[in-house]
Amino acid sequence: MTAMRFRQAIVTALADEMRADSSVMIFGEDVAVAEGPFKTSEGLLQEFGPLRVRDTPISEMAFTGAAVGAAIMGMKPVVEIMFMEFLGVALDQLVTEAAKLRYLSNGTLSVPIVVRASCGSGLGFGSQHSQTLENWVAATPGLKVVHLSDAQSAYSLMRAAIQDPDPVMVLEPRILYGERGEVDTSLKMTIGQARMIRSGGAITIVSLGQMVNVCKSAIEKSGIDVELIDLATVVPWDRAAVLNSVKKTGRLVVVEESPESGGWGSEIVATVTAELFGSLKGAPFRITTPDVPVPYSGVLETRYVPTDDDIVRQLTHAIGTGEKPKTWWQLEGIKK
Amino acid sequence: MKTSLQRRQDIKTDKIAQYERMVEIREFEEQINALFAAGLVRGSTHLCQGQEALDVGIAAVLRPDDVVLATYRGHGVALALGLTPESVLGEIMGKTNGCCGGVGGSMHMCDMSVGLLPTSAIVGAGIPIAAGAALAFQVQGKDNVGVAVFGDGASNIGAFHEGLNLAAIWKLPVIFICDNNVYGEYSRINTTTPIEDLHTRAESYNMPHFSLDGMDIAAVEKGMTEAVNRARSGGGPTLIEAKTYRFAGHSRADQALYRPAGELEQWQKRDPLKVTEEGLVASGLLTPEKIEKIKSDMKVRMQEVIETCSAAPEPTLASMFENIWTPVKASK
Ligand SMILES: Cc1ncc(C[n+]2csc(CCOP(=O)(O)OP(=O)(O)O)c2C)c(N)n1
Ligand SMILES: [Mg+2]
Numbered sequence: 001m002t003a004m005r006f007r008q009a010i011v012t013a014l015a016d017e018m019r020a021d022s023s024v025m026i027f028g029e030d031v032a033v034a035e036g037p038f039k040t041s042e043g044l045l046q047e048f049g050p051l052r053v054r055d056t057p058i059s060e061m062a063f064t065g066a067a068v069g070a071a072i073m074g075m076k077p078v079v080e081i082m083f084m085e086f087l088g089v090a091l092d093q094l095v096t097e098a099a100k101l102r103y104l105s106n107g108t109l110s111v112p113i114v115v116r117a118s119c120g121s122g123l124g125f126g127s128q129h130s131q132t133l134e135n136w137v138a139a140t141p142g143l144k145v146v147h148l149s150d151a152q153s154a155y156s157l158m159r160a161a162i163q164d165p166d167p168v169m170v171l172e173p174r175i176l177y178g179e180r181g182e183v184d185t186s187l188k189m190t191i192g193q194a195r196m197i198r199s200g201g202a203i204t205i206v207s208l209g210q211m212v213n214v215c216k217s218a219i220e221k222s223g224i225d226v227e228l229i230d231l232a233t234v235v236p237w238d239r240a241a242v243l244n245s246v247k248k249t250g251r252l253v254v255v256e257e258s259p260e261s262g263g264w265g266s267e268i269v270a271t272v273t274a275e276l277f278g279s280l281k282g283a284p285f286r287i288t289t290p291d292v293p294v295p296y297s298g299v300l301e302t303r304y305v306p307t308d309d310d311i312v313r314q315l316t317h318a319i320g321t322g323e324k325p326k327t328w329w330q331l332e333g334i335k336k
Numbered sequence: 337m338k339t340s341l342q343r344r345q346d347i348k349t350d351k352i353a354q355y356e357r358m359v360e361i362r363e364f365e366e367q368i369n370a371l372f373a374a375g376l377v378r379g380s381t382h383l384c385q386g387q388e389a390l391d392v393g394i395a396a397v398l399r400p401d402d403v404v405l406a407t408y409r410g411h412g413v414a415l416a417l418g419l420t421p422e423s424v425l426g427e428i429m430g431k432t433n434g435c436c437g438g439v440g441g442s443m444h445m446c447d448m449s450v451g452l453l454p455t456s457a458i459v460g461a462g463i464p465i466a467a468g469a470a471l472a473f474q475v476q477g478k479d480n481v482g483v484a485v486f487g488d489g490a491s492n493i494g495a496f497h498e499g500l501n502l503a504a505i506w507k508l509p510v511i512f513i514c515d516n517n518v519y520g521e522y523s524r525i526n527t528t529t530p531i532e533d534l535h536t537r538a539e540s541y542n543m544p545h546f547s548l549d550g551m552d553i554a555a556v557e558k559g560m561t562e563a564v565n566r567a568r569s570g571g572g573p574t575l576i577e578a579k580t581y582r583f584a585g586h587s588r589a590d591q592a593l594y595r596p597a598g599e600l601e602q603w604q605k606r607d608p609l610k611v612t613e614e615g616l617v618a619s620g621l622l623t624p625e626k627i628e629k630i631k632s633d634m635k636v637r638m639q640e641v642i643e644t645c646s647a648a649p650e651p652t653l654a655s656m657f658e659n660i661w662t663p664v665k666a667s668k
Pocket of ligand 1: 082487
């Protein structure tokens with residue numbers, strides 16, 4: 001075990017993969033000389049040189065597309081989209097090109113690219129730099145989507161993503177970059193496998209990304225015997241792990257950092273409800289952000305995202321009544 | 337307190353008022369880092385010291401009913417166009433007196449009374465939107481113009497090339513102003529772009545283009561006037577490259593240690609404030625004493641602005657739910 005920051009776990013995973021496989025290369029804006037806007041490529045230019053570690057112009061479409069072409073021809077490019085929103089100008093290359101090329105080549109081509117992007121709220125970057133946006137990419141068969149939640153998953157899942165023969169989108173909660181954690185570099189994680197964070201019998205929480213920490217804190221505050229699952233991979237998600245857990249607890253809540261409408265958690269709730277309908281003790285539900293853009297003001301942003309206190313309130317209500325609790329904005333009378 | 341529109345009229349022709357506005361922008365930006373340190377500002381912020389002549393020159397030539405699409409590096413453009421320091425700082429501090437009620441932040445300035453459309457935090461985003469505003473003016477038979485202000489780095493993004501091409505074939509009344517401040521984030525322009533004179537990119541769109549000295553407000557006004565006259569009279573778009581320099585780092589956390597030694601100092605010799613002061617003193621409009629007075633008054637004024645914004649109320653929780661969709665009118 002080594003103590004390292006989340007961002008260092010990413011650097012370490014990139015470096016270890018680059019050492020292990022000379023076809024791995026990285027590029028993006030200010031990732032080489034400046035070592036990354038969030039210092040997630042520290043030392044890589046120095047160790048691996050300018051052929052494999054490159055700065056790009058502000059041209060997300062060009063460099064994401066270039067990753068696709070290079071991947072087809074035998075490289076394993078890892079590209080960095082500084083803020084997830086910037087994927088907007090490159091989306092075609094990822095969801096309509098990379099994710100389709102295996103299908104459109106009768107299975108002869110594979111596109112082993114990794115697109116990394118920082119995401120999430122909490123740092124006052126405002127509505128164009130704070131979204132999570134799994135839903136931009138989740139409905140894309142051919143693309144895998146991973147969301148990191150701590151230094152260990154940053155290390156192990158980043159390596160798995162680079163080794164994966166298909167396109168993988170890796171979301172990195174920006175708020176975690178500086179956070180320390182213990183990392184076992186020999187621990188392998190598999191894309192598509194959820195992580196059991198805490199086992200318990202009263203209720204299952206499924207969460208992702210920076211919300212996993214918030215859930216841990218809520219569990220501690222509430223004293224409720226929660227089973228906490230970090231889904232880790234949004235596509236393809238670990239149905240077996242979630243279904244087995246809810247079979248045991250009879251209750252499910254998904255805690256999600258994304259707007260109420262169109263979130264990945266709906267998929268989980270729908271599947272669990274359909275599969276386990278007869279054995280549920282209460283209505284599965286989601287705790288999400290409201291359907292609003294991420295507000296800048298600190299007072300607003302801290303309430304925008306699910307808080308530990310609000311999770312405690314909703315857990316307690318759900319277990320006590322078996323019914324779906326109200327959202328905070330319903331309770332405050334702001335919105336139905 | 338003056339309205340945005342009154343403040344805009346102030347700088348239309350009055351050279352001293354234009355200079356004062358430049359000093360206001362400089363003093364404003366100088367305060368931001370301290371406010372960050374004091375925990376009064378969150379997130380990130382992109383300062384524009386060195387680009388005051390460009391911002392004020394653009395505002396002086398445009399009419400308030402022309403529209404401007406600018407970027408996250410937008411405090412200077414906003415103040416130049418007329419927004420009050422209170423509405424700009426209030427927004428940066430996330431307060432209700434901000435131009436966006438505190439939900440936007442440093443990267444998002446807006447005031448339609450002086451033609452400032454919401455500034456975008458996405459590189460290149462404003463370029464096609466400015467073309468689209470110009471399209472509306474063209475279709476409506478108006479002589480207003482659309483303006484996009486963006487950086488050197490933005491000339492490498494698809495929206496730049498697509499936007500210019502579209503504006504050229506449709507002969508739209510739009511002015512593209514590329515503020516070449518030598519850096520895009522931590523990268524010097526020569527490491528990301530194979531040419532030095534970015535305005536020549538308009539050549540391939542058969543669009544008029546030229547560069548100008550962005551440190552000299554007179555040069556900015558002259559170039560802008562030429563482009564605006566062309567656009568108003570149906571002559572189509574222009575790409576202007578303003579040569580400036582980003583005196584500060586890219587954003588709050590950046591100390592710009594990657595700059596070659598002496599480069600900043602070289603550019604500071606042509607500090608737009610200094611260039612303007614020299615001109616005003618030479619023409620007898622100002623004396624060094626009056627200049628000092630303008631600067632010290634501005635410091636006092638800015639402290640008042642900070643006090644006002646600090647005392648302004650925080651937004652209510654309900655306000656994050658507002659202005660997302662157009663309210664549905666209740667049916668009778
Ligand atoms: C599409 C997109 N990619 C990347 C960024 C991150 N980013 C913000 S500002 C910036 C540099 C832009 O440089 P330039 O266009 O020269 O403008 P300047 O910041 O110098 O005013 C970058 C890369 C972004 N906001 N949007
Ligand atoms: Mg620049």
